[in-house]
Each structure stands twice: as C-alpha cells, then as structure tokens.
Amino acid sequence: MKTITILLGIITLASCSTVYKSGQTPDDLYYAKARTVVRNNDRNDRVDRVYEDRQIRMAAYDYRWRTLDDRYDYNYRYSPYSYGYNYGYYYNPFYCTYPVFNNNQVFINPKNTAIRTTNLRSYNNNITTYAPTKSGGYTRTTSVRGYNNRNTQNSRGSDIDYRNDNNNNRVYAPSSNSSNNGSRSSPTSSGTPIQRPGRGQ
Amino acid sequence: MQKILMLIMLTVSTKMYAQVPEDVVRYSWFPQNGTARSLAFGGAVGSLGGDITAAFVNPAGIGFYKTNEASISPAFLLNSIKTNYRGNDYSNKKNIFSIGTSGVVIAVPSQFNENKSNAFSIAFTQNASFNNLTYYKGLNNFSSYSEKFAEEFSGLNTTIGNVLNSNSIAPYTSAVALQTFLIDTLTVNGVTIVKAAPEYILDAKQALMQEMTKTTKGGMYELGFTFAGNDGKKILWGATLGIPIVNFESNTLFTENDTSSNTTNNFKSFSFNDNFKTTGAGINAKIGVIFRPKEYIRLGLALHTPTYMALSDSRQTNLKTSLENPVDNFEASSDLFTEGKRGVARYIQSTPLRIIASGSYVFREIEDVAKQRGFISADVEYVSHKGSRFSSDAEQPTVDQQTYYKQLNAVVKDIYKGNINLRLGGEIKFNTIMGRLGVGYYGSPYKDAPTKASKVTLSGGLGYRNKGFFVDLTYIHLISKDFDVPYRLENAQTVYASVNQQRGNIAATFGVKF
Numbered sequence: 001m002k003t004i005t006i007l008l009g010i011i012t013l014a015s016c017s018t019v020y021k022s023g024q025t026p027d028d029l030y031y032a033k034a035r036t037v038v039r040n041n042d043r044n045d046r047v048d049r050v051y052e053d054r055q056i057r058m059a060a061y062d063y064r065w066r067t068l069d070d071r072y073d074y075n076y077r078y079s080p081y082s083y084g085y086n087y088g089y090y091y092n093p094f095y096c097t098y099p100v101f102n103n104n105q106v107f108i109n110p111k112n113t114a115i116r117t118t119n120l121r122s123y124n125n126n127i128t129t130y131a132p133t134k135s136g137g138y139t140r141t142t143s144v145r146g147y148n149n150r151n152t153q154n155s156r157g158s159d160i161d162y163r164n165d166n167n168n169n170r171v172y173a174p175s176s177n178s179s180n181n182g183s184r185s186s187p188t189s190s191g192t193p194i195q196r197p198g199r200g201q
Numbered sequence: 202m203q204k205i206l207m208l209i210m211l212t213v214s215t216k217m218y219a220q221v222p223e224d225v226v227r228y229s230w231f232p233q234n235g236t237a238r239s240l241a242f243g244g245a246v247g248s249l250g251g252d253i254t255a256a257f258v259n260p261a262g263i264g265f266y267k268t269n270e271a272s273i274s275p276a277f278l279l280n281s282i283k284t285n286y287r288g289n290d291y292s293n294k295k296n297i298f299s300i301g302t303s304g305v306v307i308a309v310p311s312q313f314n315e316n317k318s319n320a321f322s323i324a325f326t327q328n329a330s331f332n333n334l335t336y337y338k339g340l341n342n343f344s345s346y347s348e349k350f351a352e353e354f355s356g357l358n359t360t361i362g363n364v365l366n367s368n369s370i371a372p373y374t375s376a377v378a379l380q381t382f383l384i385d386t387l388t389v390n391g392v393t394i395v396k397a398a399p400e401y402i403l404d405a406k407q408a409l410m411q412e413m414t415k416t417t418k419g420g421m422y423e424l425g426f427t428f429a430g431n432d433g434k435k436i437l438w439g440a441t442l443g444i445p446i447v448n449f450e451s452n453t454l455f456t457e458n459d460t461s462s463n464t465t466n467n468f469k470s471f472s473f474n475d476n477f478k479t480t481g482a483g484i485n486a487k488i489g490v491i492f493r494p495k496e497y498i499r500l501g502l503a504l505h506t507p508t509y510m511a512l513s514d515s516r517q518t519n520l521k522t523s524l525e526n527p528v529d530n531f532e533a534s535s536d537l538f539t540e541g542k543r544g545v546a547r548y549i550q551s552t553p554l555r556i557i558a559s560g561s562y563v564f565r566e567i568e569d570v571a572k573q574r575g576f577i578s579a580d581v582e583y584v585s586h587k588g589s590r591f592s593s594d595a596e597q598p599t600v601d602q603q604t605y606y607k608q609l610n611a612v613v614k615d616i617y618k619g620n621i622n623l624r625l626g627g628e629i630k631f632n633t634i635m636g637r638l639g640v641g642y643y644g645s646p647y648k649d650a651p652t653k654a655s656k657v658t659l660s661g662g663l664g665y666r667n668k669g670f671f672v673d674l675t676y677i678h679l680i681s682k683d684f685d686v687p688y689r690l691e692n693a694q695t696v697y698a699s700v701n702q703q704r705g706n707i708a709a710t711f712g713v714k715f
Contacts, residue, residue: 020669020714024570024633027270027666029251031566031573034267034318067208087458118221119352119606121613122689125649147651148694149287151342151408170355172386174363187683191368194537196361199529 220548222612223686224479225589227449228421228510228552230646231329232658233624235256235302236274237664237710241662242626243639247559247580247603248491248501252301255712256324256427257504258580259489259557261441264429266308266320271646272671272712274301279705280333286411286684286698287339297332299324299420300581301643301708302304316433329421335413335685335696342408344696347397349473349688350378355395356691361386365538372538373475373518381522381531383471398468398524402459405466410458413687413698419448425487437491442484445508449479459525469523476517483510489557497563501580504553509618510593512550515524515543553588553619557581570632570666577627586617586646625659637665637675652699662708671712679704 026032119198127145233244235254246254250262251622253272276299283292304324311317353377354364361607363369369376378384384397399409422445429439458470489503518535536542561578588612593602624637641658662675689695 023668025669025671025714026568027251027570027573028266028268028270029249029576030563030570030630031568032251032267033568034308034315088368096628117350119356119689119691120222120605120608120612121356122349122352122691122695123222123616124691125615127692127694146694148343148696149285149651149698151287151340170351170395172355173358174360174397175358191366191538191540193362194365194367194369194376194380196365196380197531199527 220591220609221549222609222616222640224550225374225586225613225617226590226646227331228329228447228508228550229584229589229711230584230620230643230656231421232641232643232656232677233622234326234328234677236272237276237301237662237675237708238628238635238637238664240301240677240706240708241639241660241664241673241675242578242628243641243658245559245561245578245580245624245639246499247489247503247557247578247582248499248527248561249559249563249576249578250468250491250499250501253304253306253322253324254326255439256304256322256425256441257302257326257328257423257443257487258384259491259559260427260429260441260487261437261489261491261501261503262429263306263320263322263427263439263492264318264431264437266429267310267318267431268308269715270306270712271715272710273297273303274708274710276706276708278332279633279707281703281705282333282335283701283703284335284337284698286337286413287341287696289337289339291336291338291373293334293336294332295332297330299330299706300327301710302326303604303710304425308712311433314433317431318433318686319428319430321428324425324427325422326425327422328445331417331419331421333415333417333702334419335415335417335698335700337685338410338412340408340460340564341411342403342406344688344693345397345399345403345409346411346457346473346688347378347383347399348690348693350374350692351384351395351397351400354379354384367538367540369538372544373516373535375595376538377473377518377520377533377535380533380537381471381520382529383520383522383525398522399457399459401467402461403661405461405463407459407461407466410460411687412458413453414457414479415451415453415517415685417452417678418450422446422448435493437493439489441487443487443508445483445485445510447479447481447483447510447512450477452476465526467524467526469525469528471520471522474519479512481510481512483508483552485509485552497566499561501557501559501561503555503557503559505557507554507588507590508552510550510552511547513545513547515545517543535631547594549592549594551588551590553585555585556583570630573630575627575629575635578625580622580624582622582624583619584622584646585620587614587648589613589617616648617646618648620646628664633665633667635666635673637664650684651695651697652682652684656684669714671685671710671714673710675706675708679706679709 020026125145126142235244236252239252239254246252246262247259250265255262278297278299280295281292283290302324304322306320306322339651353371357371357375364371364376364379384395386393387396401407424444425441427439427441429437431437453475456470456472459466459468482495485508486506487503489501491499491501493499522531523530557580559580561576563576564574565572567573591606593606595602600703621644623642626637628635628637639660643656645654647654657680658677660675660677662673664671664673683700684697684702686695686697
C-alpha cells in the first residue's frame with residue numbers, strides 16, 4: 001500500500017509539470033514522435049573554463065597545488081585510502097577484506113532443516129496392493145492409480161483390501177544401519193530423546 | 202549461478218531437504234498480469250508494445266516508446282471459490298488488493314533519425330496472487346489423512362526413538378503423529394506394522410468426517426529492468442532482467458472425526474494444523490524481437506528463460522488427537538522436535554521456459570491521436586511446466602539429498618506437461634476515449650488430472666487520454682477449474698476435491714507523459 005501511495009505521489013508531482021498539459025496525450029502503442037530538445041553546448045564549455053581558471057589561480061597562490069593533476073593520473077598521495085606499503089595495511093579495507101580480529105570463531109545456531117518432504121512413490125501412476133486370500137495368504141495386485149472423490153458401499157473392503165492388518169504394506173522394521181532401499185536412509189539421532197507420554201493412564 | 206542467488210538472498214545457508222511437486226504450478230500457472238489497458242484486451246501485448254506490460258511479455262515492445270511515461274496500476278480482486286468434496290458443495294469468498302504492472306519508461310530518441318530510438322524502463326508487477334481460502338468437508342470411508350503419516354514412518358525404516366527426538370528427521374508429520382498416538386506400532390500374527398488410529402473406523406466399514414480449511418497469502422512479484430531499441434524501420438528488439446520476489450504463506454487445518462456412536466472403537470478425532478512460509482528471490486531474462494513487415498502489421502517473438510529462485514521455507518505443525526479405549530487426549534507441536542523453533546530449509550527452484558509468438562494489426566499508425574482507430578492482437582504462449590526443477594543449495598549435497606531431488610524432478614517431469622496459453626483482444630479508439638475487449642485461455646499443466654483444468658479470462662474496459670494524462674479502467678473475470686489433493690497415499694487412489702474459482706478483478710491504471 002505504501003508503494004502505491006509513493007508511486008501515486010510521484011505521478012501527481014510529474015503531472016504538474018507534464019509537457020503535454022495543453023494538448024493530446026501521445027500514444028506510443030500506435031505511434032508517437034519524440035519531443036524536440038534544443039541542446040545548449042555553450043553551457044558545458046563555460047563550466048570547463050571556470051574550473052580551469054580556478055586551478056590556475058590556486059596554483060599561483062600556493063605551490064602545492066601545482067602538482068595536482070587530476071586529468072591524466074590518479075595521484076595516490078592524495079588518496080584517503082592510501083595506507084602505505086609497509087604498515088597499516090591491516091586497517092586498509094581495500095587491501096584486507098577480512099575482519100582484523102578473526103579468531104576463527106564458529107557461531108552455532110542449531111536449526112532443524114528437515115522440512116516438507118513427501119512420499120514421492122505416492123505420485124507413481126501404478127499402485128501395488130495386497131489382498132487377502134481364502135487360504136490365508138496374500139495376492140499382490142498392481143493397477144493404475146485413479147482418483148477417488150465418492151464414497152461407495154464397502155469401498156475399503158472391496159476387491160482390494162490393502163489395509164488388512166496381516167498385510168506387509170506398512171511393516172515396522174527399523175534397520176540397524178544406514179541403508180537406503182528407495183526411501184531415506186535410517187537416521188541417526190543428533191538431538192536429545194523426547195519422552196512419549198503414557199497411554200491409558 | 203547458485204552462489205549468485207545466495208548472495209541475492211543475503212543469507213547464510215546450512216543444508217536443505219525439501220519441496221513437493223505441487224510447488225511447481227504455484228509459480229508457473231497463472232493468468233498474465235499487466236496494466237488495466239493490456240488486461241482489457243486479454244493481455245495480448247506480445248507484438249503491440251507501447252505499454253509497460255511489454256517489459257514482462259516481449260521487451261521489444263518497450264522500443265515503441267518515444268516519449269517518457271510513468272504509471273501505476275492498483276487492482277482489487279474479488280475471489281469466490283466453490284469446492285466439491287465427496288458429493289458436498291461449499292463456497293467461500295475472499296477479497297484482496299493487488300497491483301498490476303507499474304513503473305517508468307524513459308525514451309532516448311536518436312539525434313540523427315527521428316524514427317530511430319532507444320528506451321529503458323523500470324517496472325514492477327505482481328505475477329501471481331496467492332490470497333485464497335479453500336474449504337471442503339465430507340464423509341470418507343475410503344482412506345484417512347493419518348495414513349500418510351503411517352506410510353511415511355514405515356518408509357523411514359527407523360525406530361520410534363529416532364523420530365521422537367529434539368532434532369527429528371520427520372518433525373512435522375511422523376513425530377507429532379507418534380507423540381500423540383495418532384499412529385503406533387501393532388503386532389499381528391508376529392508381524393509388527395504401523396497403523397493409524399482412524400483406520401480402525403475404516404476397517405469397521407464406517408466413514409470418517411473430514412474437513413479441510415486452507416488459507417493462503419502472499420504473491421509472486423517481479424521487478425524488471427528493460428532496455429529496448431527501435432531501428433526506425435522494421436525491427437525492434439529488447440531485453441529485460443527480471444528479479445522475481447516470492448512471499449507465500451499457507452495455513453492448513455485438517456480434521457477427522459469418528460461419526461459413529463461407538464465409544465470403544467479406538468479413535469475419536471484429530472486436528473492437524475500445518476503452517477509454512479516460503480520467501481525468496483530469483484533472477485531471469487526475457488528477450489524479444491518485433492518485426493514490422495508492412496505498415497500496420499506487427500509480428501513478435503519472445504523467450505523467457507527459466508527463473509532461478511533461491512527460496513527459504515519455514516514450517517510448524519500442531520496435532521491434537523483424541524482416542525478411545527482407553528479415552529485419552531494428546532497434543533504436540535513440531536517445535537518439540539525442531540530444537541524449540543520453526544525449522545528452516547533452503548533450496549533452489551527453477552520455473553519453466555516460456556516462448557511467446559504474437560501478431561497484431563494496428564489501424565492507423567499515425568501521430569495524430571484523433572486519427573488513431575484501434576487494433577486487434579493475439580499471443581500464443583508455450584510454457585514447459587514439466588521443465589521446473591528443484592535442487593539443493595548446499596555446496597556438497599548429501600547422497601540422500603541428491604536422491605530425493607533426482608526423484609522429485611522425475612516426478613515433476615512425469616506429472617506435468619507443457620501447455621498452450623492464448624490471449625486475444627482489441628481496442629477501438631475515438632479520439633480521447635477508448636473501448637477494449639479481450640479473452641485469455643490458459644491450458645492444463647497436468648498430464649493426468651481428475652478434472653479438466655483450465656483458466657479463462659474475459660475482460661473489458663475503457664480508457665481516457667488527454668492533456669498528458671491517461672486513465673484506464675478494466676474488469677477481468679477469471680474462471681478457473683482445478684483440483685486440490687489433501688493427501689496422497691502410496692497404495693491407494695488419490696482423493697481430491699474439485700475447485701472452481703471465479704475471480705473478479707477491478708483494475709485501474711493512472712499515468713502521465715513527461
């Protein structure tokens with residue numbers, strides 16, 4: 001909102017001095033002609049002459065100004081950034097870009113950076129499900145993933161009952177080392193354990 | 202490139218591990234924004250030029266400027282979103298201020314040839330507005346949101362103790378779900394599995410009442426520096442250096458309730474609140490050329506490079522679970538598992554390449570405003586949504602990070618496609634008054650979608666130019682068809698809600714020639 005106010009202010013100010021106040025507003029989308037500007041080159045010449053005259057007068061007044069030559073060379077003796085070659089370069093920000101008092105300190109600001117990952121297998125076009133058989137085993141079924149936005153009769157226990165407790169779909173099998181079988185490797189804790197609250201107390 | 206982006210962000214990064222495929226279309230699938238004038242004729246400014254919107258479409262159009270201009274384009278958006286989730290319809294409204302393309306154009310005419318000129322501009326625009334409210338609710342006897350946590354924890358191949366840790370690897374999802382017993386381990390016939398409490402309801406052939414409220418804020422903005430030239434005969438050219446700025450916040454509340462009267466079926470309800478913010482900046486380039494084979498005819502071609510953005514996410518979740526048999530209530534915040542503060546992750550995301558071909562016919566390219574009559578213009582744009590990529594910002598990404606990003610980019614390539622966007626419009630001019638109409642069509646970026654996704658804009662507007670000023674007023678009506686997936690499961694069909702958005706956009710532009 002602040003930006004809008006500032007821009008509106010600029011436009012209002014600019015509008016006070018618009019050169020097209022008394023005529024048509026040119027439309028560059030169709031065609032517009034550039035405004036004719038008459039240049040006064042005499043003015044620049046006059047400014048140069050004034051500086052040159054001033055330099056001659058200063059040199060006549062004091063000999064130190066006679067060495068000043070800012071047109072052809074950069075004289076380091078007049079540079080406020082010159083610290084000499086043998087001493088003081090530590091304090092010259094153009095020579096030494098590192099902090100003077102750097103003891104290689106390490107600043108620790110622990111942050112958890114595990115964020116917003118998702119199970120990318122849930123985007124695969126095929127789904128694999130496990131249906132129980134009458135003999136007590138399971139049938140592995142692969143089908144094309146579809147979309148679901150409607151409840152059906154017994155939709156969870158129909159032809160594909162992958163949520164049967166006896167299936168091996170969501171096995172809890174923590175690995176002892178850092179292996180990677182398509183998902184993330186088994187992590188190692190770097191923080192402190194969080195106690196789980198008691199259940200049913 | 203990555204080092205430059207990090208310097209832009211002025212941050213010191215550690216490591217990262219983030220992002221999901223849905224983040225792609227947020228930064229690539231949106232109707233083109235612009236000045237009120239360009240919006241009124243559908244945004245088909247690709248070959249027309251002479252409007253500051255060209256800086257973000259075809260920079261060669263800035264080359265038409267031979268006079269200086271400053272303009273600002275405030276807008277007001279009236280959002281209305283209708284959803285359908287499992288047979289239930291809902292609607293919500295949310296209104297918000299916005300800003301169209303605004304800025305300054307300075308023309309530098311040639312001293313030797315009155316037709317030849319250069320021009321440069323500094324412009325600002327809002328590419329996309331993320332301000333929305335999406336709500337839906339319905340009975341579901343098919344799956345539960347909590348199964349996502351169970352799947353994730355099972356796939357981690359780690360112990361409960363390793364997840365319930367002050368520096369957890371799954372602090373926002375599995376950790377809070379385990380801490381509140383929304384998911385737990387269960388041994389059946391000697392096999393230990395991970396089970397979510399709401400599954401007991403589904404196993405009993407009953408339905409869960411699911412409810413989702415998602416509030417999003419922010420936008421994707423862009424600052425553009427353009428330089429363009431006009432050879433005074435047939436060719437105009439231009440280039441824009443764009444600096445996009447992203448500010449996005451999402452707050453999702455998802456609840457599930459047991460609808461049965463049974464008080465011993467293990468589950469009563471859970472409420473999961475997920476808040477995350479994304480901020481960052483990027484860099485891109487746009488180059489373009491306009492060819493005028495004959496007077497009145499303009500043909501344009503523009504290329505937008507991918508935008509490389511250095512983004513930073515911060516996230517916090519909170520889960521409340523009520524269980525039965527025995528009755529218990531639990532609550533946990535992800536802060537418990539992220540060293541007591543919001544977790545932060547940084548990464549690089551690139552948006553897709555764009556190519557725009559355009560043509561227009563201008564009736565009377567003449568200086569005298571009273572004799573200018575109007576124009577018709579059309580743009581065809583190709584956007585390669587499947588070309589978006591994610592990568593780590595780390596100098597030496599871990600094997601896990603590399604694996605995740607490789608898989609993530611493969612999924613992006615697999616579920617998105619390139620789409621075609623069309624913009625068409627025209628203007629009729631009566632001396633100082635102008636009338637405009639336009640239409641825009643933005644095709645689906647999805648390879649496979651449950652509903653036919655698209656965005657259509659219908660627009661009309663008026664303009665007035667006199668005495669060095671110009672004022673434009675436009676109304677744009679957006680009709681968007683899309684879908685929202687609350688959660689995805691590895692071995693089940695994807696539940697979704699259809700989302701139909703109708704958005705009124707009242708846009709104005711105030712400008713001055715100087």
